[in-house]
Amino acid sequence: MSKTFQKLFEPLRIGPYTLKNRIIKSPITTRMSLSSGEVTPQLLDHYAAFAKGGAAMVTIESTEVESRHPRVRPNLRVDSDALLAGLHELAETIHLNGAHACLQLRHVGMWGVDPISPSGVPCRKSGGRDYVTPRVMSIAEIEEVISLFSSAAYRAKFAGFDMVELHGATSYILEQFVSPHTNKREDGWGKDFEGRIRLPLEVLRQVRKKCGPDFPVGYRIVLSELQPDGTNFDEASVFIKRLEEEGVAYISPMVGTYETFHTGEGTMAMRAPKAQTVRYTEPLKKQVNIPVFASFQIHEPELMEQILEKNQADAILLGRPLLADPELPKKIREGRLQDIRMCIVCNNCSDTSMVTQQKLYCTQNPAAGRERDYAVRPAQSRKKVVVIGGGPAGLEAARVAALRGHAVTLIEKNRELGGQVKIASLPIGKEHLFPYVIGWRANQCQKAGVTIETGKEATPEIVEKHHPDVVIVATGAEPLTPEKAAGLYTIATDAAGRLLEANPRIPEIERGSRINAVMASDVLQGKAKVGKKVVIAGGGLVGVETADFIAEKGLAEAVTIVEMLPQIAAEMSLMNRAYMTQKLAEYGVKVLTNTKIVGIAEGSVAAASQDGEEFTIEADSLVVAVGAIAENKLGPALEGKAPEVYVIGDSKEPRSLKEAILEGAHVARQI
Helix, strand or coil, X not given: CCXXXXXXXXXEEECCEXXXXXXXXXXCCCCCCCXXXXXXXXXXXXXXXXXXXXXXXXXXXXXXXXXXXXXXXCCCXXXXXHHHHHHHHHHHXXXXXXXXXXXXXXXXXXXXXXXXXXXXXXXXXXXXXXXECCXXXXXXXXXXXXXXXXXXXXXXXXXXXXXXXXXXXXXXXXXXHHCCCCCCCCCCCCCCHHHHCHHHHHHHHHHHHHHCCCCCEEEEEEEECCCCCCCCHHHHHHHHHHHHHCCCCEEEEEECCCCCCCCCCCCCCCXXXXXXXHHHHHHHHCCCCCCEEECCCCCCHHHHHHXXXXXXXXXXXXXXXXXXXXXXXXXXHCCCHHHCCCCXXXXXXXXXHHHCCCCCCCCCCCCCCCCCCCCCCCCCCCCEEEEECCCHHHHHHHHHHXXXXXXXXXXXXXXXXXXXXXXXXXXXXXXXXXXXXXXXXXXXXXXXXXXXXXXXXXXXXXHXXXXXXXXXXXXXXXXXXXXXXXXXXXXXXXXXXXXXXXXXXXXXXXXXXXXXXXXXXHHHCCCCCCCCEEEEECCCHHHHHHHHHHHHCCCCCEEEEECCCCCCCCCCCHHHHHHHHHHHHHHCCEEECCEEEEEEECCEEEEEEXXXXXXXXXXXXXXECCCEEECCCHHHHCCCCCCEEEECHHHCCCCCHHHHHHHHHHHHHHC
């Protein structure tokens, strides 16, 4: 083990247990259980991967203590003895693979079916405009919550878990009672600070009474709600000391709630600052004598070690980074830092499991949640494989195919690998995309023996010379130019590349009027300049990020996004979109949805709303960011040139990075 990471691999004592290192798997909803809440083989494989990968403790996703108010379905449950067999197998699987097992317990309160809360205060859904309006809980319901938690904890102990964690964060029921924002009660379960913390303290007491003093109980807590009338650090510190007095085993902190994760500097968004909880955990550690974890945006091993060395926390809680690479702890210990597949903070994991109601998914690691099906197994027969295109889809296909034992050659027409990821890495806060997505895959391809030929355009004749058994076409997509976008926005360029009013069916716009038109990709690369007043045609991912880029760097005085759809940045994860929307508002960027550009005049852009009302926007520059078109001339030309020909990624249809990597991973496992 490298001396650099000695602190990270020191043992940690929690209750009667000694954890082998200080890397702990954070709970993330998977939606891999049965609809009844039972454990599935898929869940067993998923959590076994983290234990095998070297995490000292694996904390199982938020598990419902009752079935009447589920956050999502399916979701793991622990409210019935009928579920014990599966839970026992889950705990045993983690133990057999070398880690301690912890079950996180939650009651979602106002975030589930028949939403309930202390006072019925409406709360905004994370990053959205919709509100949850819960009903006020009765005394009987409050007392029932205590019983539900204690019974659930006892079942967890009986099933073989080493400890449980009470989920007192993200605006779930325990945190709703603690928060002055959501608890306005005037009885003994509210009214003042003592009343507000009464429920979680009673839950803790009953759990310890039922499970015994040697069964550790951790607590997930919000150190700051990031809103004026919510819990702040000073109040949280007092509450934590009370929890310690009552015997809580460790503190797992968060910053923000479902209402505020995206606000301020954000917590989970791609652009959010690193190590979000450290500014709170460092002073907290001076006040308590139990382990305190650090979490959020702690992805680099060097940062993990630094936090522990400075005594800012006792352990590092990792969720998304371990989804991207379950073997991260093992690779750090072995000094194989370049082999770590880093999380890119796209938040597809939280979106799929919590927002779109799908099973958990990781962009960087398509095997997450598919551990058994997507295990890399040796091919039955060795084949010659030619991959055309060195973007994410092509590199992933080449990497996996080579690991399976195939002889792989990758041909890229440009001198550099990367495809559209080179441009995608240019917006603010996305600089890590290229090294984490492309750099890592290129390095792994070289280690796996892939022959990479750059600066060489593949033709049918060149491909045939390789005598391939399999050809995988991953030539990607090209951004729509102003001329190609004319069908969408009735715009085009003249021979000099200047934008013209292109549709003679709009007589009120004088034909021949000009405006400076540039591609979003050229603005991001510094190849094109914009004027003081900019209109961006297209409010998708590229358009929004380009607007953010222009505004933050002060390249223009006024920026307007024009988008035909009802929402901007629909491709972004909820958390990233909410954070970006907030930033655009701070910069004064004007956003026009349900609107399209219908013409160009000198010094202005003509637009029309959904109901047909036309108006003009002052502009001296138009930035075109209206999507991309597939680049697949080669696919049809290769028919009959090889026994197997596959077209994947954007060359099949322009979509997201997630689909590109998934299709590369999938096809390489089929050949």
